Amino acid sequence: MQFRYGKITVKIGSNVLAKSDGTLNVSRIAHLVDQIAFLHKNGVEVVLVSSGAVAAGKAVLEPAKKIDAVSQRQLWAALGQVKLISRYSDFFSEHGLVCAQVLTTKENFSSRAHYLNMKNCITTLLENKVIPIVNENDTISVTELMFTDNDELSGLMASMVNSEALILLSNVDGVYNSHPQSKNAELINKIEVAEKELENAISGEQSNFGRGGMLTKFRIAKKVAGDGIGVHIANGSSENILVDLLDTKKDLQHTFFVPNKKSSSGVKKWIGYSDGFTKGQVVVNQGAINALNSEKAVSLLPVGIVAITNEFKKGDLVKIVDETDNVVGIGKAQFSSDNFEIEKKSEKQRPLIHYDYLYLETSRTAHSKK
Numbered sequence: 001m002q003f004r005y006g007k008i009t010v011k012i013g014s015n016v017l018a019k020s021d022g023t024l025n026v027s028r029i030a031h032l033v034d035q036i037a038f039l040h041k042n043g044v045e046v047v048l049v050s051s052g053a054v055a056a057g058k059a060v061l062e063p064a065k066k067i068d069a070v071s072q073r074q075l076w077a078a079l080g081q082v083k084l085i086s087r088y089s090d091f092f093s094e095h096g097l098v099c100a101q102v103l104t105t106k107e108n109f110s111s112r113a114h115y116l117n118m119k120n121c122i123t124t125l126l127e128n129k130v131i132p133i134v135n136e137n138d139t140i141s142v143t144e145l146m147f148t149d150n151d152e153l154s155g156l157m158a159s160m161v162n163s164e165a166l167i168l169l170s171n172v173d174g175v176y177n178s179h180p181q182s183k184n185a186e187l188i189n190k191i192e193v194a195e196k197e198l199e200n201a202i203s204g205e206q207s208n209f210g211r212g213g214m215l216t217k218f219r220i221a222k223k224v225a226g227d228g229i230g231v232h233i234a235n236g237s238s239e240n241i242l243v244d245l246l247d248t249k250k251d252l253q254h255t256f257f258v259p260n261k262k263s264s265s266g267v268k269k270w271i272g273y274s275d276g277f278t279k280g281q282v283v284v285n286q287g288a289i290n291a292l293n294s295e296k297a298v299s300l301l302p303v304g305i306v307a308i309t310n311e312f313k314k315g316d317l318v319k320i321v322d323e324t325d326n327v328v329g330i331g332k333a334q335f336s337s338d339n340f341e342i343e344k345k346s347e348k349q350r351p352l353i354h355y356d357y358l359y360l361e362t363s364r365t366a367h368s369k370k
Contacts, residue, residue, distance in 0.1 A: 169236030228263030280312025
């Protein structure tokens with residue numbers, strides 16, 4: 001059997017792992033582990049991002065008294081993570097394989113040093129033939145700094161470890177041109193990064209047991225594909241779904257996001273997933289936007305900035321928006337906002353954001369520059 005990829009990141013959603021009553025679907029986990037073990041033994045490196053801790057915790061106990069939603073989630077996540085990883089460990093052991101638990105929060109990616117430390121951890125596990133099982137640490141995550149859901153986390157992981165593909169397993173076959181339950185809904189088999197109109201037709205409805213939904217998956221998939229990684233959205237409850245997806249001789253009904261041919265550099269990838277940690281914000285004119293989106297490697301000069309709406313220091317991450325408040329990109333400031341007017345009046349302007357530390361949102365819909 002020939003496989004499409006040698007390294008993949010697989011995200012298993014809550015709706016795949018939870019039964020209708022919200023408790024953990026153990027037989028589903030066992031079947032998915034069988035598939036991952038088969039791929040692993042045939043030379044495919046797998047990073048697994050798994051939801052399901054809260055579902056597993058629900059089966060352990062009910063709160064002794066009425067508590068708020070956040071405390072309830074913390075309780076079930078803390079209890080369930082132990083049970084979830086124990087299930088994975090037992091099932092992988094049956095195949096003679098070792099797995100490892102990696103719990104993280106969005107704040108762990110707030111600095112380049114933390115990002116590289118996480119990357120080193122995952123790389124070391126893979127080099128030692130260990131299967132990393134990554135999940136957000138819901139027990140301590142601060143609401144304002146939580147990942148949208150594990151779709152966002154899996155996109156970051158796939159980008160960070162340079163996976164060839166990200167596979168998002170959901171409870172539907174892929175992306176539809178309207179709500180999947182609509183009478184005339186049709187599955188979209190292939191989506192290009194430049195596709196813009198489709199997003200308006202996708203339902204923003206959240207999944208039953210997770211925090212995300214198909215709209216989140218669509219946006220993350222486009223972001224990851226824009227960085228040169230192919231993305232598959234498929235039905236995790238289908239028999240042998242992972243092995244069949246990677247089998248070059250099979251063509252399954254699912255949605256594939258076609259990746260850009262070029263990928264961003266490592267530092268740009270980190271910046272691209274750091275929008276929650278920007279300190280400053282600048283407004284740029286259309287001339288600057290045209291220059292940034294040209295085929296040339298262009299830095300952001302003060303001349304193209306029409307306003308500073310949030311102050312920042314040297315080294316801070318800065319959000320770049322157009323004059324209608326649409327996000328253009330994110331970059332690392334070369335000097336503080338206090339020095340902006342001085343730099344703008346200088347005969348030889350220094351770039352506020354150097355090209356090497358600039359991540360463009362529009363690169364996903366146009367082209368991705370190295």
